Structures are given as C-alpha cells and as structure tokens.
Amino acid sequence: MKTNTAHDVSPPEPESRLAGDGLPPWLADNPAAGRRTRLARPAAAIAALALAAGLWAAGRPATAIAVAGAVALAVGFVVGVAVLRQLLSGSHPVLGVARAIVEEAIGSRLSILLVMMVVVTLPILPLLLDPQERLAYRLQFLLTWSLSGASVLLAVITIALACGSVCGDIESRRIHMTLSKPIHRSEYLLGKWLGVILLDGMLVGLVGIGVYAGVLALAKTPAADAADRLAVQEQVLTARVVARPVHPSGADFDRSVAATIEEIRNSDPASFDRSPERARKRIVAQRVHEWHTVTAEVVSSYLFTGLDKQAIRAPVVQLRLEPFADNSSIARADVRFALWLNERPFPIRGGEHAAYTFSTGLTHTIDLPTEAIADDGTLRVTIANQNLVMPGEQRPTSISFTPGEGLEVMYRAGSFGGNFVRGLLVMWAKLVLLAAAALAAAAWLGFPTALLASLMVYVTAAASGFFADAIDIYTGLDRKNDTLMDMLRLRLSMLVERIVKVEWWELIKTFGAYCADAFLAVIPSFGTQDAIAQLATGRLVPLAEVASGLLFLAVAYPLALLALGWVLLERRDLVSSAS
Amino acid sequence: MVTTPRDDAPIDIACAGVTKTFCDFWMRPRVRAVENVDLEVRRGQIYGLLGPNGSGKSTTIKMLLGLLQPTSGRIAVLGKRPKDVQIKKSIGYLPEESYLYRFLSGRETLDYYGRLFRLERKARRERIDMLLEMVGLEAVQDRPVGEYSKGMQRRIGLAQSLINDPQLLILDEPTSGMDPVGARQIKDLIATLAGRGKTVLLCSHLLSDVEDLCDRVAIMYGGKVRAEGTCDELLEQEHATLLETSELPPPVVEEVRTLLRRHDLALTKVQRPRRKLESLFLEIVEQARAEGVRTSGASSGGEVAEFLSANEPVPDDAETAAKGAESPVDTNLLDSLMKR
Structure with a gap:
C-alpha cells in the first residue's frame, strides 16, 4: 500500500485553507478586519458631523441640526448599550440571560432597523412641520407624533424581541443548552424580561432626550405673535391641573332619568322592551349632553371645585373650551356668548361686559384671573348664549360642549420637564407589561402565533376604550354604571332570554360579544393613562397615575403574566418530537 | 477501555422502566420514542449509548437533563430527580x-454559560482562558460563533460543557463534524476525564468511538434497549481464538494447520494485521506539524484544563459546580429504583 510520507505533504496554499476547520479567507489571519470594523462607526459619526457642519455653513441650519441630532442619538444608543452591558455584568444566571438578550437585540437586524427608524425619524420630524403654522400647534404636533410614533415602534421592538428570543431559543434548541445548566425556567423568563425592559428603559430615555431637545430647540424659534408665545409657555411647555365641571348626579338626576324612561315605556313599549339598557344609556347620554348645551333661552352655570388659590402660583388660570353649534348645518360656524365668573361679568373692556366670538369645532383658551376663584376653591362659570338668529332660522343656535374635554379649567402645577419624565415613565411601564405578555405567549406558542397574540394584547390595551364602547353599543349594555355582579347577572339573563326566544343567531353574536368583553376585562387599558396626550396639551400627568402605572403595568400585571408563562414553560416539553 | 470503575461505585444515573410518548396538540399519543428503558451508570464509568438515528438516544438524554418529562418510569441523576436544578451544577x-x-x-459564549453556573468573574476568566487553549480556539475567541466552522462550534460546545468541572458529562455525538485530529483529541480528553473519576455518558452512532472508549454499552433500537453490557461481554466471540505472533513463513503456517487438524480443529483465516486508518492519518498530521506546516483552522489544542479536577470537590470560588455532587443524595429515590 502506498502511503504519503511527511516529505510528500506540500504546504497548503492560502486558497486551500478553507479545508477542514478553516475560516473564510477574509477572516483568517486578518487582524486588520476587526480594527476596520471598530473604526467604521466613529468614522461614520465624524463624517455625519462634518456633513452637518457643511449644511450649517450652507445656510440650512434646520437640516444641520437634524443630522447632528441623528448622530447624537446614535452615539447615545452606543453609550446606552455600554451602560446596559456594565449593569448586567454580574454573575447571576438571570443577569447572564438578560445580557444575552441585549446582545441578541443589538445583533438582530429587525431590532436595529426599528431603532434606526427612531434615531433617524425623530430629528427629521421637525423638518416636516409647516413653518407658517402657529408655534404652539407645531410643538403640540411634534410632541404628539414623535412620542406616539416612538411608543408604537418601541412596542413592536419589545414584542418582536421578546417573542423572537424565546421562540428562537426553543426552535433552534439553544434552550436545551441553557436549561441543562443550573437555572430555573422562571429565572430564564425573568432574565429575558429584565433584558428587554432595561433595553426599553434605555430606548425610552434616548427617545425622551431626543424629543425634549427637539421641543426646546423648536420653542426657541420665532412665534407668530405674542399670543402664540404666551400659548407656548402657558399651554404647551407647562404642566397644568385639569378641573371639570361637577356633573348633575345623585337621586334627583336618577329620578329624572327614571321618569323619562317611564314616559317612553308608556308611549312606545315595544321599542323600549327590545333593549331597555340601550334606551337608558341613550337617555343618560342625552341628559348629559343637554347639561353641556347653552340654549338661547337660558343661561347655564358650570361649577368647578377644588381650585386651591394658594397652590395656583400663576396670576391666571385657563378656561379651555371646544364649542359646537347644535342646530347649524355649517361645519365651521361662529358662536357668540358672554361669561360671568362667580356671578361677576367677565371680561370688562372699556367699562362694558364684552362677549366672545369663537369658531366651532376648535379648541379655544380664555385666561381667567386667579383672583376670580372663591376662597373655598370654587369657580362658577356662567355662560349666556348671544348668538344671532341665522338666516332661515327661528331662533339663535344652541352652543354645546363635548362632555369631558369640551369644557375644562386648567392651572399650572409643575414644570414641563418634570411632567415629561412622568410621561416617559408611564410609556416605559406599558412596554414592561408588553414584554411580559410577549414572553408569556412565547413560553407557550410558536413565533408567529405568539407575535400575533402579543400584538392583539397591545392593540386591545391601546384601544380598549373604543372596543368597550363598541361592545356596549352592540350588546346594549352599559358597563360604566354596573357592578361586576350586575353585569354578569344581566348578561346571563340576556343569554337565557335569547335561548328562550330561540334566537340562535342573536345568541351566537351575544356570546361572541361577551367573550370579547371578557378579554377586554382581563387586559389592562392603556387609554386611561394617555400620558402623551396630556403632555401635548400641557396637562399634568398626576403622580397617582404614574404610581398606579408603575405598580399595575410594570409590576403586578407583568409578574402575573410571567408566573403564567413560567407555569406554561415548566409543563412544556422542549422537544416537539422524537429525535 | 480506559477505566475500571469498581462495582460498588456510586450510581450516577439510574433509569427504571422509563417510557416517553410524544403527543399531538390534542394530547393523542403520536410517537413512542423511548419504551421501558432501564439504565445504570456508575461513577467513573464511560457508558456508551448506541443506536441508529431515531432510536431514542437523544430523547433519553433529554429526560436525564430534565428537558423532557418521562411519560412513565423513574429517573435519578446524581441521586436526585432530573428536574432538580441543584444537580445540574455537576453536569456538563x-x-x-x-x-x-x-x-x-467564542469567549462571550463561554462567559454566558459560566454565569449560568454562578461562577465569579475571576474564576470565569481563568477557566475560559484554559478551555480556549484546551480546545485550540484562542486565536478566534473574539469572533462571533456564527462565523465558526462546524468543527469549531463543536469545540466551543465541548468547552462550555466543561466550564463547571462537571462530575457527570453527557456527550451527544461529541465527534460529529470534527476532523480525525479533533475527534482523536476529544476521545483522549474523554479518557483522561474518566481517568480522573468523572462519569461520562457517551451517545453516538460512531461504533469505533464507543468501542475505543466505553466500559459499558447499551444498544438501542426503536426506543428499547436491545443489548447491554461491557464491550468484552458483547463483542467476545466464544467460538474462535486469535493468536498473534511475529510474521510466520508459509511452512510454519502449514505446520500449524497440520497440528490443528490433529486436534480436529481448522485454521480458518491467516492474514497480516492492519493498522487503523485513523492511526495512519494522525501519524501524517503529526509529522506535518513537526515540520512546521501552518494551517488556518483551529490549532491542535492544549493540555486538559487544570481546573478539571481529579475526582475532587470543585474549587471554593463562588458556590461552583460541586454543590450538586456534595449535596445529600436522595437515597430513597435510588433505593426505590434499585428495587425494581
């Protein structure tokens, strides 16, 4: 047998090094490759800054600031990642898993793409604003769109990362190597959650810094006029407490509603019996609307309470109103009315009681003197309709305000910066909840299903108010005025009624609606903590709201979801078939 | 065979009547991967689990690691149930x-697994340095493992399995994807570790690997153990005798034939012994290395890492691996398994 001796073995050519355990030529024996990769990012940053300087010199300061802003955010991202790595450098397995998912996020193309969208879009957004628009509106637009957009993107990043990481571990069997080590499955999920929420915290902080800097920079640009500048200071870059008028309620109101119901029942029993709850709801809504309507014949008074004069340091408070002309077919009509504050006419101009004329469908703000508030903290705002009779009409148009946000008194109670931080905390708390929901889903389901389920949770939480109203309208029930037991009893009786009447299709629809209702009841609502809208309209994000957001959205719900995920993962066989 | 563990050595793995049936979404039985398997692996033994693909080897291993729940039967690993996280401190x-x-x-990968064992940073760094040297990946330690070749990934996989200085080493196809040099090194390493008192469960369908290394072997097919015993017990041919001498000239062979015929025996085969191809290959590579021929792949690998102790408790630093081994054995569980 012929065998090669040592003398027959030729030294391998460089091209042949891929044989056996070799590396690709561009990696093998090429220390400069690593150095080039390390230098690429600083070089790109310096090039971008040079471009920004060039744009500035060429008289395009806004574009230059946008480019510099993108660089600053990118640098902030790199620094943030370094801080996270340091935070997660401990020896505990939970920290090890958390660090791995942070590295996974940085290495994932989808995550990086979404992060780059945030980093690039945020500085560009101010460039899209119409410079002819009033500054206060531009600031509100910037705040709303930048924070809403970032919130949606971060939610998608959170869900994709959490689902992708756990499902990826299971599908690629990496989880076998991890769970064959001394780590509980609960610790594994906890580590994933910790990594995702710390990354979210870093990204929310980065977005916050970017938006805050953008808002301050935009606020320094010229305003349309003095009123616009005042609006910026008093209505946007501020934190105001909101007071709403005390609604009619109590026994008298209930008796009045009951009397109307009885009247309708007597006049049209058939239509009423079909859906008594819907009829009641309609009557209550009608009463509340009537209460918010100022007709030509009467003057209407709205009582605001709890306005502590000592706590209000500003000389003025704002009356924010959005009027509508009830019986006018014109989309944008003008309404005219006079005001009294605690029975005194306001404003007095040239010794006379002046009236206000406002366009309908727009939000208007009137500065009221703080001294008009009574010592007991009440302010009675009386409105008299002074509309003229429109051509073809018999009487002046009624003025109405949307119940809730249509008529409010606001006063400054904090700084914009502090309020902004509170808003960001609420935003982060929602992401913490989403991360836990996505991990719980991934502990049980495959990637596409877990992703869809998590997105469904997100959409439901974000639009729960809309869904709840839709279900109420569909089922004819009113969840707001019933206790849980009442709701259950009522719904059960409706189901029984459908069965007794053999209305099978109605029965199926009602049952489906109840299932959706039950899903809504389980998912916490993000709508009750709409910090972005509050920030954009200069309203104080209450500390209680932040605390409850952190407690329920960032602690209680996530821990419950993680516990559920742990139970599911504990019972799950991590191999789907025989091997 | 490299070790001769005593028959009274502690039992590190015990399975009694273990069955695993995979079910579909509706919980209907779909595949019976393992059926009524009994195993007993003693400390210091190299135990081979042989079988073709789909014979139930990997499923058995995953049950030993607590990654799968047996449908029926009982398992004790290091004296405790496989779900017990404490025992995993002593398993690689x-x-x-x-x-x-x-x-x-590569370095970050080992660091990740080191953290899962709660190894302190200093201990992690030292062990990672030693393991990278041992598996010959020092030069590529900072490159993402996604860029590693399959053989290099096996080497880093082997390194992670040893980072906790395990008492029990479970190796599923350890030499797959390795070149003959790497495969030989891994076999040598397994032999060395067994010599230091480690227990090794070796799962493979490479028969030569198992024959070279294992004290005992179980051959599985269709989820069942079809044969079990030492290599000698399983492989010895009682109807034949093999004599090895220096080269015999044809007349001497004829004399032997005549002698045997006188005792009513026949000489059935006369041939020159052959070397194993592996031995020839390794000799050529060794010679090339001695002459300084360079290669860009993983280097040959160093000595066995120092911290892989010789059947001693693991170092003091930070509650490391040996806790599982030191913790009291669930004797009731073992007894109940042994009574079956």
Whole structure:
C-alpha cells in the first residue's frame, strides 16, 4: 500500500485553507478586519458631523441640526448599550440571560432597523412641520407624533424581541443548552424580561432626550405673535391641573332619568322592551349632553371645585373650551356668548361686559384671573348664549360642549420637564407589561402565533376604550354604571332570554360579544393613562397615575403574566418530537 | 477501555422502566420514542449509548437533563430527580449539535454559560482562558460563533460543557463534524476525564468511538434497549481464538494447520494485521506539524484544563459546580429504583 510520507505533504496554499476547520479567507489571519470594523462607526459619526457642519455653513441650519441630532442619538444608543452591558455584568444566571438578550437585540437586524427608524425619524420630524403654522400647534404636533410614533415602534421592538428570543431559543434548541445548566425556567423568563425592559428603559430615555431637545430647540424659534408665545409657555411647555365641571348626579338626576324612561315605556313599549339598557344609556347620554348645551333661552352655570388659590402660583388660570353649534348645518360656524365668573361679568373692556366670538369645532383658551376663584376653591362659570338668529332660522343656535374635554379649567402645577419624565415613565411601564405578555405567549406558542397574540394584547390595551364602547353599543349594555355582579347577572339573563326566544343567531353574536368583553376585562387599558396626550396639551400627568402605572403595568400585571408563562414553560416539553 | 470503575461505585444515573410518548396538540399519543428503558451508570464509568438515528438516544438524554418529562418510569441523576436544578451544577452537557448564540463570540459564549453556573468573574476568566487553549480556539475567541466552522462550534460546545468541572458529562455525538485530529483529541480528553473519576455518558452512532472508549454499552433500537453490557461481554466471540505472533513463513503456517487438524480443529483465516486508518492519518498530521506546516483552522489544542479536577470537590470560588455532587443524595429515590 502506498502511503504519503511527511516529505510528500506540500504546504497548503492560502486558497486551500478553507479545508477542514478553516475560516473564510477574509477572516483568517486578518487582524486588520476587526480594527476596520471598530473604526467604521466613529468614522461614520465624524463624517455625519462634518456633513452637518457643511449644511450649517450652507445656510440650512434646520437640516444641520437634524443630522447632528441623528448622530447624537446614535452615539447615545452606543453609550446606552455600554451602560446596559456594565449593569448586567454580574454573575447571576438571570443577569447572564438578560445580557444575552441585549446582545441578541443589538445583533438582530429587525431590532436595529426599528431603532434606526427612531434615531433617524425623530430629528427629521421637525423638518416636516409647516413653518407658517402657529408655534404652539407645531410643538403640540411634534410632541404628539414623535412620542406616539416612538411608543408604537418601541412596542413592536419589545414584542418582536421578546417573542423572537424565546421562540428562537426553543426552535433552534439553544434552550436545551441553557436549561441543562443550573437555572430555573422562571429565572430564564425573568432574565429575558429584565433584558428587554432595561433595553426599553434605555430606548425610552434616548427617545425622551431626543424629543425634549427637539421641543426646546423648536420653542426657541420665532412665534407668530405674542399670543402664540404666551400659548407656548402657558399651554404647551407647562404642566397644568385639569378641573371639570361637577356633573348633575345623585337621586334627583336618577329620578329624572327614571321618569323619562317611564314616559317612553308608556308611549312606545315595544321599542323600549327590545333593549331597555340601550334606551337608558341613550337617555343618560342625552341628559348629559343637554347639561353641556347653552340654549338661547337660558343661561347655564358650570361649577368647578377644588381650585386651591394658594397652590395656583400663576396670576391666571385657563378656561379651555371646544364649542359646537347644535342646530347649524355649517361645519365651521361662529358662536357668540358672554361669561360671568362667580356671578361677576367677565371680561370688562372699556367699562362694558364684552362677549366672545369663537369658531366651532376648535379648541379655544380664555385666561381667567386667579383672583376670580372663591376662597373655598370654587369657580362658577356662567355662560349666556348671544348668538344671532341665522338666516332661515327661528331662533339663535344652541352652543354645546363635548362632555369631558369640551369644557375644562386648567392651572399650572409643575414644570414641563418634570411632567415629561412622568410621561416617559408611564410609556416605559406599558412596554414592561408588553414584554411580559410577549414572553408569556412565547413560553407557550410558536413565533408567529405568539407575535400575533402579543400584538392583539397591545392593540386591545391601546384601544380598549373604543372596543368597550363598541361592545356596549352592540350588546346594549352599559358597563360604566354596573357592578361586576350586575353585569354578569344581566348578561346571563340576556343569554337565557335569547335561548328562550330561540334566537340562535342573536345568541351566537351575544356570546361572541361577551367573550370579547371578557378579554377586554382581563387586559389592562392603556387609554386611561394617555400620558402623551396630556403632555401635548400641557396637562399634568398626576403622580397617582404614574404610581398606579408603575405598580399595575410594570409590576403586578407583568409578574402575573410571567408566573403564567413560567407555569406554561415548566409543563412544556422542549422537544416537539422524537429525535 | 480506559477505566475500571469498581462495582460498588456510586450510581450516577439510574433509569427504571422509563417510557416517553410524544403527543399531538390534542394530547393523542403520536410517537413512542423511548419504551421501558432501564439504565445504570456508575461513577467513573464511560457508558456508551448506541443506536441508529431515531432510536431514542437523544430523547433519553433529554429526560436525564430534565428537558423532557418521562411519560412513565423513574429517573435519578446524581441521586436526585432530573428536574432538580441543584444537580445540574455537576453536569456538563454537549448536545448533538452545538446550539449557540451566533452573535456571541467564542469567549462571550463561554462567559454566558459560566454565569449560568454562578461562577465569579475571576474564576470565569481563568477557566475560559484554559478551555480556549484546551480546545485550540484562542486565536478566534473574539469572533462571533456564527462565523465558526462546524468543527469549531463543536469545540466551543465541548468547552462550555466543561466550564463547571462537571462530575457527570453527557456527550451527544461529541465527534460529529470534527476532523480525525479533533475527534482523536476529544476521545483522549474523554479518557483522561474518566481517568480522573468523572462519569461520562457517551451517545453516538460512531461504533469505533464507543468501542475505543466505553466500559459499558447499551444498544438501542426503536426506543428499547436491545443489548447491554461491557464491550468484552458483547463483542467476545466464544467460538474462535486469535493468536498473534511475529510474521510466520508459509511452512510454519502449514505446520500449524497440520497440528490443528490433529486436534480436529481448522485454521480458518491467516492474514497480516492492519493498522487503523485513523492511526495512519494522525501519524501524517503529526509529522506535518513537526515540520512546521501552518494551517488556518483551529490549532491542535492544549493540555486538559487544570481546573478539571481529579475526582475532587470543585474549587471554593463562588458556590461552583460541586454543590450538586456534595449535596445529600436522595437515597430513597435510588433505593426505590434499585428495587425494581
């Protein structure tokens, strides 16, 4: 047998090094490759800054600031990642898993793409604003769109990362190597959650810094006029407490509603019996609307309470109103009315009681003197309709305000910066909840299903108010005025009624609606903590709201979801078939 | 065979009547992967689990690691139930393929697994240095493992399985994807570790690997153990005798034939012994290395890492691996298994 001796073995050519355990030529024996990769990012940053300087010199300061802003955010991202790595450098397995998912996020193309969208879009957004628009509106637009957009993107990043990481571990069997080590499955999920929420915290902080800097920079640009500048200071870059008028309620109101119901029942029993709850709801809504309507014949008074004069340091408070002309077919009509504050006419101009004329469908703000508030903290705002009779009409148009946000008194109670931080905390708390929901889903389901389920949770939480109203309208029930037991009893009786009447299709629809209702009841609502809208309209994000957001959205719900995920993962066989 | 563990050595793995049936979404039985398997592996033994693909080897291993729940039967690993996290401090596991995070470098990968064992930073760094040297990946330690070749991924996989200085090493196809040099090194390493008192469960369908290394072997097919015993017990041919001498000239062979015929015996085969191809290959590579021929692949690998102790409790630093081994054995569980 012929065998090669040592003398027959030729030294391998460089091209042949891929044989056996070799590396690709561009990696093998090429220390400069690593150095080039390390230098690429600083070089790109310096090039971008040079471009920004060039744009500035060429008289395009806004574009230059946008480019510099993108660089600053990118640098902030790199620094943030370094801080996270340091935070997660401990020896505990939970920290090890958390660090791995942070590295996974940085290495994932989808995550990086979404992060780059945030980093690039945020500085560009101010460039899209119409410079002819009033500054206060531009600031509100910037705040709303930048924070809403970032919130949606971060939610998608959170869900994709959490689902992708756990499902990826299971599908690629990496989880076998991890769970064959001394780590509980609960610790594994906890580590994933910790990594995702710390990354979210870093990204929310980065977005916050970017938006805050953008808002301050935009606020320094010229305003349309003095009123616009005042609006910026008093209505946007501020934190105001909101007071709403005390609604009619109590026994008298209930008796009045009951009397109307009885009247309708007597006049049209058939239509009423079909859906008594819907009829009641309609009557209550009608009463509340009537209460918010100022007709030509009467003057209407709205009582605001709890306005502590000592706590209000500003000389003025704002009356924010959005009027509508009830019986006018014109989309944008003008309404005219006079005001009294605690029975005194306001404003007095040239010794006379002046009236206000406002366009309908727009939000208007009137500065009221703080001294008009009574010592007991009440302010009675009386409105008299002074509309003229429109051509073809018999009487002046009624003025109405949307119940809730249509008529409010606001006063400054904090700084914009502090309020902004509170808003960001609420935003982060929602992401913490989403991360836990996505991990719980991934502990049980495959990637596409877990992703869809998590997105469904997100959409439901974000639009729960809309869904709840839709279900109420569909089922004819009113969840707001019933206790849980009442709701259950009522719904059960409706189901029984459908069965007794053999209305099978109605029965199926009602049952489906109840299932959706039950899903809504389980998912916490993000709508009750709409910090972005509050920030954009200069309203104080209450500390209680932040605390409850952190407690329920960032602690209680996530821990419950993680516990559920742990139970599911504990019972799950991590191999789907025989091997 | 490299070790001769005593028959009264502690039992590190015990399975009694273990069955695993996989069910579909509706919980209907779909595949019976393992059926009524009994195993007993003693400390210091190299135990081979042989079988073709789909014979139930990997499923058995995953049940030993607590990754799968047996449908019926009982399992004790290091005296405790496989779900007990404490015992995993003393187990090293190399799966049939190295399932690694592609974005982590070789060093970061070992660091990740070191953290799962709660190893302090200093201990982690020292062990990672030694393991990287041992598996010959020092030069590529900072590159993402996604860029590693399959053999290099097996090497890093092997390194992670040893980072806790395990008492029990479970190796699923350890030499798959390795070149003959790497495969030989891994076999030598397994032999060395067994010599130091470690227990090794070796799962393979490479028969030569198992024959070279194992004290005892179980051959599985269709989820059942079809044969079990030492290699000698299983392989000895009682109807034949093999004599080895220096080269015999044809007349001497004829004389032997005549002698045997006188005793009513026949000489059935006369041939020159052959070397194993592996031995020839290794000799050529060794010679090339001695002459300084360079290669860009993983280097040959160093000595066995120092911290892989010789059947001693693990170092003091930070509650490391040996806790599981030191913790009291669930004797009731073992007894109940042994009574079956």
